[in-house]
Amino acid sequence: MKKRYQSRIELLQGTLDLLILQSLIWGPQHGYAISRNIRSQSGQILHVDTGSLYPALHRLEKQKWIASDWKISENNQRAKYYRLTSAGRKQLATERSRWDQICAAVAGVLAASKRRTAS
């Protein structure tokens, strides 16, 4: 129990947007599915709090990166589905490249310090 708790990672500011946009790339999803997908695809490590998820969804919608419609879900329930807009796709591309840059940069720093410790 304790171990699992520790292995949970708090999301970096801004990463939630990226994850939400990314999880909509295969088609419209409702809020619950988005949070479930993020959790399962991260191997149970990333838990998106509903208190962060819904504000984020509504914020992204306001920024016109995603749009929403009410649809009937696979198990016959009404649910609000979010889908990427074209602006959202562009935004996703931007955020992705930024994320890649950050990762590369962080990796670079780590690798450098590793080398120094090694030498």
Added chain:
Amino acid sequence: MNLRFWRNRDRGSDLEEEISSHLQLAAHDRIERGEPASEAASNSRREFGNIGLIRELTREMWGWASLERIAQDVRFGARMLAKSPGFAVVAILTLALGIGANTALFSLVNGVLLNPLPYPQPDRLVTLHESKPNFESGSISFPNFLDWQRENHSFQQMAISRPNGFTLTGQGESEQINAEFISADCFSVLGVQPTLGRMFLPGEDRIGAAPIVLISAGLWKRKFASAPDVLGKSIALNGKSFTIVGVVPANFNLSIMNFSATELYAPIGQWENPFLSSRFAGLGFHGLARLKPGVTLEQARADMATVTQALAETYPDADKGIGATIIPMRQLMVGSTQLILLVLFGAVGCVLLIACVNVANLLTARSTGRAREFAIRTALGAGRARLLRQYVTESLLLALTGGALGLLLAYWGTNAALTAMPSALPRANEVGVDAHVLLFTLAISVGAGILFGLAPALKMSKPNLQKTLNEGGRAVTASRQRAHAIFVVVEVALALVLLVSAGLATRTLAALWRVDPGFRSSNILTFGLNLSPSMSLSQPDQIRATLRELDATLASVPGVQSTTLSWGAFPMSGDDEILFWREGDPQPANKNDMNWALKYIVEPQYLDVMKIPLKRGRFFTNADDEHSAPVAVIDQEFARRYFGAGNPVGKRLYFDRGIGNAPNTAEIIGVVGHVKQWDLINDSTQLHDQIYLPFMQMPDDQIAQVPSGTSVAVRYEGASAPVFDAIRNAMRQMNSEQVVYQAQTMDEILAISLASQRFSMFLLAGFAALALLLAALGIYGVVSYLVAQRTNEIGIRMALGAQRSHVLKMVISQGAQMALVGVALGLAAALGLTRLMSKMLFGVKPSDPLTFLAVAALLIAVALLACYIPARRATRVDPVVALRYQ
């Protein structure tokens, strides 16, 4: 707007649906994973978290226009307050009292001090007086006034006036009408236009001009049903016919010096007083004038100095040493009130501060309960600014509600206070709630809201998240304890300052009541009496006969013990002076070399009515009449000043009768005790040598004035009202045209002379009581709160064997420490601040040790009591319950 509102509501229900759909989807998932249906729903709800909070956080993302965000905050704030109605009611009431007291006092300050006088260019209005050797602000003689008016270069207009009573006959039952004799320019000085007809024209105030009058809108309505054809009609005043030429507007309500807006205005020249044309006689005239544009007060003073100097050279007998005193109208009206109002304003400011501290204290205690909520919201990403805004919105909501309630309280309170004590303040009739007052209330409400809301909010918005969440919002951090201790200290200190000033004001009033006025004020009734108008034309002997009949009638009225007519000065009501010299002194060349004394013209029973002690010789008897040798009685001050240790009885005085008249003379037959003529405080700084003369020995030309109005004083037993009714009936039976009016007991007159002291004492005492109550509640609140926070600790101590008495001592000493620090700070502050009110004090020093000690003791006692109740509750803590509760 409508559309957007609708959209927002739509979005709201949309969000609700989205959340419930999330819950259903989650529950469905759980059931598929094999959870029992009964648990699935509640588990998914638990997993979801705080629905309300998430809803709020999400709504926040909609980014409403700021007005709508405020509306949202207000709605949320109102909901939060509604959840704890007890807290909300206490906080709002506390603020209502604090803001209400401030609003009430501001409406006084606004009406009396800040608002300009309701006349055009009010800063150019001044009052005029004759300065004489004895008086800085003496009355102006009519001939001097006419010369001033003609010779000056500084004033646009200049006018004088004096009050007078008329008996109105021929319009229903005959009645006494209050009137003013005014010079022609009186209303044009003020810039007041008539409602109907015209004001007086230049020259219409001269002696011998046609008899005309102006009537008030009130009299117009009462006697003529506001008929427009009233102009040109005649009314009979003191038996003489006057033509109505104009109606004075209903809103004219000036009251200054001896002038007060009244029912009727007659030109001065209509006064049938032989002394009117005498340059020697002031006759109670005071002046109003309007400076020419651009003329300064200094220039006007210099100008009038030239004018009066020239008059003194032309008429050395009358005008040597006579100057002109010019005082701005506003200064004369409100001068002495300024200090009182500012001190009171300071006092209510303290009350409001205490109220704010109390509410801040409540909010802080409450915020502890909400620490978890705020911590969660912060953890979920709510910004610090967002939380602060929400917090301040809640505070403002409290403050504005309190302010609105306070405005109502202020409105009622001010009306009640001014009705109860109408003579306490000048310009009281101009006090009301206007735009300035509303703005002030709004400003202090917002100010208070931010003040008490921000302190806990700042603390709140940077919580140590982990700590708060771990502690479950229960523990008291040291810094929070310190905050509460500061609240208590501030409250106690402020309350102490207020209590000290109230104590000093109370002691002042007590000292004033103890001052011996020189007479016994209880059971004296005074009233005005006009004989039938036809008496004015009677012979002096006939008038005296009527007055004797009147005395006998009055004496036979049930309840009347003794009675006297009174002319000239009367204690605390009106003054009249006489110029004299002693036998043996050379006759002075002009009146400025003569001595002045207060002149009381009375009947033999005067000493019985007033209970003034006879010190030497005898007082008047009925035998001292118009046929016997003239006699006079003097008071002790007179005797000491003019006769030193010698015996004045048997000595002779000469009285000035104006130029060309032989002086009167009288023999001193007795000495009586000194009476305070002016008021209880300033008697010794003003003219206070006193001469009594017998009524029946008044010269014939003076006794002819008596039918148009004299004063009567009676000593009565029982209640004053039935006695006065009986007197009124007896007078009417004696002659149906005889009028009595303006009944006042001497106690009332004394109370009015102390009106401003009573006003400031009652208000200060009221504010201090409020402050004490609020401070006691504050201490009680803080200590209860601290005890509640320490329940666990106290439980452990008791489980470990601490005695109840030990716990009691521990809690009380914690409270007492805070109170003592507050008392010490308050004493220091009070020592500095009470000096500001030293001019309001009488018979007590601003640093009066008794007051300071008593107040400190009272405050400590109240503080201990306020600690004792929660302390006792602490001793009842059951260790088992306390520990399990945690």
